Amino acid sequence: MKMRHVRGIAVAAIAVVALTGARGSGGGGCDNNSSSGSSGSSSGSNHNDNDSTSGGTSGGSLPGGSSSADKAARDVTIDECKYDPATKNLVARVTVKNDSTMDYDYNVTMKFTGAAGGDVIPRTAIKAGIAVTAGASQSAEITTPYIGTGDGSEYTKCEVSRASRF
Template structure:
């Protein structure tokens, strides 16, 4: 291989690295976490608009990726998941934490399931959860109980989708 070919490959490799960024360090890339000077910055959960993902949060499984699509779901923590006999609803109480530098409105979809798979999944949606930059907000998601028992067959709830804008 000629010297100019080696140099061209090296320049191409550096250009690809600079454009895609160091994925583990939060530097570079197009995820609004890169600084204008090109130096790496720490991840601060202020990804692109309309971040959405499927997966769970605490109380379930945590999304494994580090893309901006996972950030909205990672901002949601499930505090309580239960059947409320007074209202005959399945209820999930969550805390949404915004560590970013911008205010966001969150939309959260909660999926209620049970052990074994014999339970028909139920879904609750909460939209417009306003969370100021650097703070958190609590919200309650509820859906009518689809069964005729005491709700004990619903043992798990997880965030099936979350977005912020």
């Protein structure tokens, strides 16, 4: 097995632990008790560092992982996941923190899922061009239409399935 695949599996395992363990701290899961909170300036320049990952992560940053593929995902924190009855959307509020010395634009893909073994059709939402200046944070809302007929409560988790910066 290539080291790249092993690292991807490790990131996914950490993400599952982070999702289940971060609920009380406001990260992960689609609980309605969370609140969003960071803001920052939003201007960016066009750098081409294409850091991407497909391991999945949620609230907080990933420990270790110094490869460039981990950097963009570690910069994203999930503040809240919920169903918005007014817009009939599944909503993820995230904060992107750029600790780098360069400005970046981030693309973040969120995956909304339900309990394992359930009938929930996974939904994906993409937010492109989240501009974050060096040393700053930027909040963003990532949404996808709710296609069910209920109250959205069947969607119990959300995770970053991919993140890149350029």
